[in-house]
Amino acid sequence: MPTSSGTVVGEEAGHASSTRPPLASRLGVLLFSIGVMLAIYTGWQNRTTSLMTAESGAGYALGILGSVLMLVLLLYPLRKRARFMRNLGPIKYWFRTHMILGVVGPVCVLFHASFQWGSLNSNVALVCMLLVAGSGLIGRYIYTRIHFGLYGSKASLPVLTQHAMETWEQLAASTDLPPELTQRLQRLEQAALIPLRGLLHGAARAAGFGIAVPWHELRARLALRRHLQHGAAAVLDRQRKKQLYRHTRRYVSDYIATIRKIAVLGFYERLFALWHVLHMPLFLMMLITGIVHVVFVHMY
Ligand code: HEM
Incomplete structure (x- = not known):
């Protein structure tokens, strides 16, 4: 309930830690992805007119560079396991470097190959590299579903449940919630807690939540807006209402995101285990x- 002065209870306590990465990080990923896509597009467009050859000059150097970068990225799994590397900086930087090099390395090799097929041995190597890089991107997606962001700790059901409970408490303390919103969130929570029956059920649930969550978020925001216009908070001035709306909306989004994570955690954990089994042989x-x-290109 808002107090008579319109102070948002719980505001002083700070906002619950969000499961979303910070804006700067998302912006960085976006800019990097745009840069990579532009480079690939340009290379692909000029593939027939490019003067670069894989055997010499810049083309040859790009092949070496790409290979070296792909060897360097292996320091991440080594850092994870080797005791002698334990003190060499936080693992998240190694992981970030792994992913960046995992994209930049293959892009260098694509330029080395001039975006064209060559001899049988180079085609096989190229396809394997693209499969590994593609598999890495899929792994990155699954990884974020079972961790708190890309660089956060591993998510677990007890931690997520605790987080959901705390967010709910802060949400309920921030304002009197409209019954429509409470019922919506309760229904979502009940659906998330139904035990999973196998991978197919998990996939269906992940897809279902993927589609339903933006809809629930939208409806929740609309219900909140209506409530602030006509409910108990209607007496507050415009500025306070805006503040209260923003504050409560963040808790609602955080709550829904946590419930979604709870719903699909088991599925993505199993998928990640399967991914590891596939990624290593690739x-x-x-x-x-x-x-x-x-060896072939230098022998023949
Ligand atoms: C040719 C490029 C790549 C190679 C050779 C490669 C290789 C590897 C290896 C050997 C592992 C360790 C697996 C293990 O610990 O059991 C790994 C893990 C991983 N890679 Fe890559 N990778 C590449 C590209 C990428 C890319 C492009 C991404 C994402 C953008 C990525 C994301 C990941 C993730 C999420 C893991 C699992 C991390 C973990 O469990 O701690 N990789 N990769």
Whole structure:
């Protein structure tokens, strides 16, 4: 309930830690992705007119650079496991570097290949590399579903449930919630808590929540707006109403995001385990075919 002075209870306590990455980080990813897509597009458009060759000059250097970058990115799994690397900086920086090099390295190799097919051994190496990089991107997506962001700790059901409860308490303390909103959030929570029956059920749930969540968010915001216009908070001045709306909306979004994570956690955990099983052989295939390619081109 808003107090008579319109102070938002819980505001002083600070906002609950959000499961979304910070804006600067999302902006960085967006700019990086745009840069990479532009580079690929330009390379693809000029593939027939490019003067670059894989055998010499800049084309050759890009092949070496791409390969070296892909070797350097292996320092991340090493940093995760090797005891002697334990003190070499926070793991999140290694992980970020891994992902950046995992994209930049293959892009260098695409330029090395002039975006065209070549001999059989180079084609096999190229396909394996693209499969590994593609698999990495899929792994990144699954990873964010079972962690708090890309660089946060591993999510677990007890931690998520605790977070949802705390967010709910802060939400309920910030203003009197319209019954429509409370019922909507309760229904969502009940759907999230139904035990999963296998991978297919998990996939259906992930897709269902993916579609339903933006809709629920929209309806929740509309209900909140209506409530602030006509409910108990209607007596507050415009500025306070705006502040209260923004504050409560953030808690609602955070609550819904947490409920969504709870709903699909088990599914994505199993998927990530399967992904690991697939990623490693793909990586080994890439390594072997890459070595074969380098040996062949220098022998014949
Ligand atoms: C050719 C490029 C790449 C290679 C050779 C490669 C190789 C590897 C290897 C060897 C692992 C360790 C697996 C393990 O710990 O069991 C790994 C993990 C991972 N990679 Fe890559 N990767 C590449 C590109 C990418 C890209 C482009 C991304 C995402 C943008 C990515 C995301 C990940 C993720 C999320 C993990 C799992 C991290 C974890 O469990 O701690 N990788 N990669």
